[in-house]
C-alpha cells in the first residue's frame with residue numbers, strides 16, 4: 190500500500206469536520222477545511238508535542254485563535270493521538286462534551302487556551318512566547334536548553350481586524366519574540382462576505398512595520414511552500430514571524446468553497462457527498478483509514494521527544510539541583526516554601542505598628558513588594574502607568590528586548606493587550622503575572638479579564654485611581670460602574686482594601702487563588718485606624734466586624750469598603766456620641782463575603798438591623814446584602830473635575846450623610 194499523500198492526510202481533517210458539523214447541524218466547517226493543509230504540515234512536520242502528555246513543559250504551544258473553526262484543532266488532537274475519540278468529535282457542541290463550540294482550556298487535553306473571542310488567542314500566544322523567552326532566560330544553562338519551544342498561532346481575518354491583536358503584535362515586535370510564529374488564514378472571507386470592503390489593509394506591510402519577519406504570499410494549499418515557510422520562520426533570530434497564507438475557505442466543496450456561507454453553517458448532505466467526490470474521499474462518514482491514521486499518529490514521535498528532554502532535564506538536575514527543583518516548583522504552580530511565613534511576618538509588622546495616614550495604593554505597594562521579593566515567578570507590569578499605579582516596586586526590574594532576566598513588563602498603553610498577554614503567560618505555566626492600569630480603563634480589557642475567570646487562570650489585575658477620589662482629572666478618569674462590572678464576572682474575586690492589612694490579605698489570596706483577582710487600590714488616603722489580630726480571619730472571609738459599640742446588639746450597622754471606611758468610622762463616632770450602639774463592617778471583597786455561608790453573613794451584618802452601605806461607586810452591587818431596612822450611599826452619575834474632597838462633598842458621600850441616613854432609618 191502506498192503511503193498517504195499530504196493531501197490525503199489533510200482531507201481527514203476536512204471530512205471529520207464536514208461530517209461532524211453536518212451531523213451536529215451546527216458549527217463552522219469552512220475554516221478547518223481551508224486551513225487543513227497548513228495544519229497538516231505544521232503538526233506532522235514541525236510541531237513538537239507528546240499526545241500522551243499534554244502537559245509536558247517543553248512542548249510547543251499551539252493556539253487556534255480563530256476558535257470558531259474549532260473542528261480543526263479537535264480533528265488534529267484526535268488524529269495525532271490525544272485522548273479524544275471519534276465519539277467525542279461526534280458530540281461536538283453538545284452539553285458536557287469534550288468538544289464544545291469553541292476550544293476551552295481545561296475541557297480538552299491539548300487545548301492551550303480558550304479561544305473564540307477573536308484576536309485574544311493571538312494575544313495569548315504572544316504571552317506564551319513571552320513566557321518561554323522569560324523562563325529560558327532564567328533557567329537555561331550552557332548545554333541545557335530546558336526551556337526551548339515555539340509558540341504557533343493560527344489567525345483569520347477577524348483576529349487581525351481586532352485591535353487587541355494589533356496591541357499584542359506591536360509589543361511582540363518590540364520585544365523581538367522570535368519563537369512566535371503566526372499563520373494568517375488569508376481567505377478573503379468573514380461572516381458578512383468578501384472582506385475587501387472593510388479590511389483592505391496590506392497586512393504583510395503592517396506586520397513588517399511592527400518589526401515582524403513576514404513570509405508573504407504563501408499558497409496555503411501547497412504543502413511544500415507551507416513547509417518552507419515554517420522552516421524560514423523557525424530560523425528567525427530576532428523577530429516574530431507572520432506567515433501569510435492564501436487559502437480557500439471550505440476548500441473542496443465544489444459549490445460552496447470561497448463563499449461566506451461555508452463559514453458558519455453545515456455544507457448540507459448533498460454538498461458533503463459532492464465534496465467527497467471532488468476530493469476523491471470515498472470513505473464513510475467519521476471513518477479514517479488505518480494508513481491515514483498511522484500517518485498522523487504522533488505518539489511515538491512525541492514519546493521520543495519527551496524522553497530526549499527528560500534525559501536533558503536529568504542531567505540538568507544533577508548539575509543544577511536547586512535550579513531544577515525551582516523549575517519544577519514553578520511549573521507545578523506551587524508557592525515558595527517561605528510564602529506563608531513572609532505573609533505572617535508582614536501581618537505582624539502591620540499589627541505591631543501605629544497606623545499612618547497614607548494613600549491606599551502605597552500600603553498595597555508595600556505588602557506586594559515584600560511578597561514579590563520572595564517570588565521570582567511573579568512578572569509585573571503596567572499599561573504605561575507603572576509609577577502612578579505603583580505596580581512598579583523596589584523589587585521590580587524592567588524586561589527589555591535584550592534582557593529578559595527582569596520581572597517587569599512595560600506593556601505600553603495597551604490595557605487589553607496586556608491583560609490578554611497575561612492570560613497567555615498564566616496558561617503557559619511557570620509565571621504568575623500581575624498587570625496594572627487605572628480602574629476606569631479596566632473596561633478596555635474587560636473581555637480578557639472575563640476569559641481569565643472562565644479559564645480559572647491565576648492572574649492579578651491591579652487597578653488604582655479607584656473612584657471620584659481621583660479628583661481633578663475629571664469624569665473621564667473617575668470610575669463609577671467598573672467595580673460593579675468586574676464583580677459581575679462569574680468567579681471573579683475583587684478586593685477593594687481599606688487598609689494595609691486588608692491589602693496584604695488581598696495579595697496573599699490573589700497569589701494563592703486558582704482564578705483571577707482584581708485588586709482595587711485608591712490613590713487617595715485611607716482612614717487611619719488600628720486593626721486587631723482577630724480581623725485577619727474576617728478579612729479572609731471577605732467581610733467582618735471592624736468595630737462594635739460596647740454592650741450587645743447594635744442599633745445600626747454601617748458598612749464600607751476601601752477609602753470609605755473613613756466615612757463610616759467618623760459617622761460611627763458621631764452616632765455613638767448620640768447614644769446609639771453602632772457596628773462597623775468592612776467588606777473588602779463582596780464576592781468572597783457573598784460566598785460565605787448565610788449564617789456568617791447574617792452574623793456580621795446583624796441580620797435585621799438597619800444598615801447603611803457606603804462605597805464611592807455604583808450602589809447597585811450592595812443591595813443584594815440589604816436584607817432588612819437600609820440604604821446604599823454611592824455614585825450613580827459621572828463625576829466632575831475638582832479635587833477629591835470637593836467631589837465627595839458634591840456627591841454627598843460624607844460622614845454627615847451617613848449619620849443622617851442612619852438617623853432616618855432609626856426614626
Ligand SMILES: Cc1ncc(C[n+]2csc(CCOP(=O)(O)OP(=O)(O)O)c2C)c(N)n1
Nearest residue numbers: 220305306307345346347348378379380452
Ligand atoms: C470579538 C469577536 N467578535 C465577533 C465574533 C463573531 N465572529 C465569529 S467568526 C467571525 C468572522 C471571522 O472572520 P475570519 O476570521 O476571517 O474567519 P473565517 O470565516 O475566514 O474562518 C465573527 C465576526 C467573535 N467570535 N469574536
Ligand SMILES: [Mg+2]
Nearest residue numbers: 345346378379
Ligand atoms: Mg477569513
